[in-house]
Amino acid sequence: MADPSSYRPKPGQIPDSPGVYKFRDEHGRVIYVGKAKSLRQRLANYFQDLAGLHPRTRTMVTTAASVEWTVVSTEVEALQLEYSWIKEFDPRFNVKYRDDKSYPYLAVTLGEEFPRVQVMRGAKKKGVRYFGPYAHAWAIRETVDLLLRVFPVRTCSAGVFKRSAQIGRPCLLGYIGKCSAPCVGRVSPEEHRELAEEFCEFMAGRTGAHLRRLERGMQEAAEEMEYERAARLRDDIGALKRAMEKSAVVLADATDADLIAVAEDELEAAVQIFHVRGGRVRGQRGWVTDKVEAVTTAGLVEHALQQLYGEEQGDAVPKEVLVPALPEQVEPVAQWLTQRRGSQVSLRIPQRGDKKDLMATVARNAQQALALHKTKRASDLTTRSRALEEIAQALDLDTVPLRIECFDISHLQGEDVVASMVVFEDGLARKSEYRRFQIRGFAGQDDVRSMHEVVGRRFRRYLQEKQKSGEWVEEPAAADPAGPAAAEPAADPAADPATAADSAGHLTDEDGRPKRFAYPPQLVVVDGGAPQVAAARRAMDELGIDDVAVCGLAKRLEEVWLPGEDDPVVLPRSSEGLYLLQRVRDEAHRFAITYQRNKRGKRLKSSPLDVVPGLGDSRRQALLTHFGSLKKLRAATVEEICQVPGVGRKTAETVAAALAAAAPPAPAVNTATGEIIEDDGAPPAALSAERGQDR
Secondary structure, three states: OOOHHHOOOOOOOOOOOOEEEEEEEOOOOEEEEEEEOOHHHHHHHHOOOHHHOOHHHHHHHHHEEEEEEEEOOOHHHHHHHHHHHHHHHOOOOOOOOEEOOOOOEEEEOOOOOOOEEEEEOOOOOOOOEEEOOOOOHHHHHHHHHHHOOOOOOEOOOHHHHHHHHHHOOOOHHHHOOOOOOHHHOOOOHHHHHHHHHHHHHHHOOOOHHHHHHHHHHHHHHHHOOOHHHHHHHHHHHHHHHHHHHOOOEOOOOOOOEEEEEEEEOOOEEEEEEEEEEOOEEEEEEEEEEEOOOOOOHHHHHHHHHHHHHOOOOHHHOOOEEEOOOOOOOHHHHHHHHHHHHOOOOEEEOOOOHHHHHHHHHHHHHHHHHHHHHHHHHHHOHHHHHHHHHHHHHHOOOOOOOOEEEEEEEEEEOOEEEEEEEEEEEOOEEOHHHOEEEEOOOOOOOOHHHHHHHHHHHHHHHHHHHHHHHOOOOOOOOOOOOOOHHHEEEOOOOOOOOOOEEOOOOOEEOOOOOEOOOOOOOOEEEEEOOHHHHHHHHHHHHHOOOOOOEEEEEEOOOOEEEOOOOOOOEOOOOOOHHHHHHHHHHHHHHHHHHHHHHHHHHHHHHOOHHHHOOOOOHHHHHHHHHHHOOHHHHHHOOHHHHHOOOOOOHHHHHHHHHHHHHOOOOOOEEOOOOOOEEOOOOOOHHHOOOOOOOOO
16 A cells, blocks of 8 residues: 655646646556646545545555656636546546446438438447437437438448349338339439438428428318329328327427436445436436546536536437536537537526426436436345455454344434344345334434334344253343343234244244344444444343444445444455345334334324223214314313214213313424414324424
C-alpha cells in the first residue's frame, strides 16, 4: 500500500485551471480518471489526512503511485477528454455502467443503395438510422410487419437480394405486397429510398402527415367507386394505427426527450432511460454499476449522460433531457450536450405535470431493475459460496457461517420498541425462522441495552432447548425479566409436538426439523457499530456461549465491527461477502420496522370499547354511529346507551363502566393551524401528523 505523500506534487506545481487528471499504480496502469474546474483545488482533496477520506477514495489513493494531469481551456473540453480517457484506459476505480442486456434496435441502412430495415445489436455503424432500443426483438418484428403494408421497404439480406436479382424473381414478401421488390426493378433506387425515408419519418414520430395522406386517398377512391383500392388503404390506415398503439402517448405531441432515473444503495446503482420521441415512448434501456468511487446521485447522472451521449450526434441527442438530479457543474454538461446535438439542449429536473409523473414511472423501473439484479446475484450458488468464504476469511472464522442470524432494533422516539431476528442459511433467507421481539425489560430508548436483552433472550431459549434434549446439563443464567415467551414468531406456530431429537441431539419437530431456537448460528450480525457488538457479545458471554462469532455492520460506511477491536474491518467494495452482510442487515431492518409500524398502528387505532366483554364489532359500530363520537358516548347515561338497537341494560352498564375507567385521550391537534380537533371516533393517526421518523 503506497503512501500518497510519496507522490504528492510540490506546492505550486499544480495549475489552477480546468483539466483532467489520471492516477496510475506502480505498474503504470491508469486506475482513476477525473476532471476538475480547478486542478489545484481538486487534487489537494486527495492528499489530505487519510482518516478524513471516504473509504473508497482512501483505497484508490493508497493503490496509486503517481498522478498526472492535462490542462484544457474550458470545462466542456475537460468533460470530453475525461470521457475519452475512461473509454481508452477503462480505469478500475471509475464508475462504468454496463448494460444488463444487449438491447436490439430497429435499424435502416440508409448508407446502402437499396436501404434495408432490420434488427441490429451491438455498436452503432455509420450510415445507419437507429430507432429504439427495444426490450425485445419480437416487438420490433411485429412493428415492422405492420408498417411494411404501407412502406414496403426491403428487409432481406444481401445474399437473398443478390439471388433474386440473378433469377429475376422476387422473394415471398415481394409477391404478397410487403416489399416493393427493387431486386427485380419494380421500383427505381430513388423510389425505394423515398419509401425508406418515409418509413424513418413515421418511426421518428411524424405520423400525422402519413395518416392524413392515406385517409385522403381512401376518400378519393371511395368517391371514384374504386372500392378495392379504398379497402386496401383502409387496411393500411388500420395497420399504422396498430403500430402507433404499441407505443402509448405519454407526453404532448412533438415532445422529444430522454428521461433518466437512478436507483442506488451503498454498493450498486441502476439507471433506467426512457426515450420519448413524438410524445411516445420509443425505447427503453437500463444499466447497472458498482459504486467503485465515492459518488453522489448527481455524479451518477453525469456518468450516465457521458455513457449515453458520448458517441451520439445530431437527433440522437434529444431537445430535452430530464434527470433526477443535476450534475454539480451543470452548465458545462449542458453545453457539451448542445455541441453533440448541434442545437440547444435543455437539461433539467421535472417539477410538475406529465413529465414528473413519467419520471416517477422511470424511477420505479430503476428500482425494479436494481432489485432484479440483486436477486439474480443472490441466487447464484457459486456467488453465495464465495460470499460465505470471504466472510469467514475476513472475520477469521474456523468454518464458513452456513447459518447467519441478524438482529435489529426499531422504535419511534423511544415508543413501541421492538426487535427482529432474521435467518440466512447457505446465503438464502429462511423466512420461516424469522422471529420478532417486544422489548419489555425496560422502558425508553436504549439501543445498546435493547440489543443485550434480545440476544440474551434468544440464546437463553437456545440453552433451554438443549436442556430438554439432554445435551446441556448446567443450569442457565438467571431468567430474563421479559422471559423467552416474549419472543413472537413470524407466524403463530401450533402447539409443540412430542419432544424428539435428531442425530446431533438438537430438539426437533415432528417433521425432523430443529425447533425454532434449538439450532445455533455460526455468526450473529447486529445492525450497528462497536457498542451494539459489545452488548451482543456480553449477552452471550453471560450465558457461556463462546462458539458463536459476532460482528456488526455500521450503515454509514458499511464497516464491519468485531468485539474488542478498536478499528473496523473494511471489506473490498467488490466483495460478495460485504454484499451478503448488507442483504442480511437490510432484511433485518425491513422486518423490524414492519413489525414496529404494525404494532404502533394497532395501538393508535385502539379504543376503550375494544376491551368491553361481550361487545362485538357490529354493536361497537352501532354505538359510535348513534352517538357520533367516543366523547359523546362517554357523557351518555346508561338509559341513553340502552336506546341503541341491540344493546341491553347489562351491556350498557358494562360500556359505561369501561368508559368511565378509561382516561380520556389527549386532544388531537391540527399541526398546520394549531386547532384542537374534537374527538369524533377517528383514530389519532388520522387527526394529527406524527412527528419523528421510524428507525
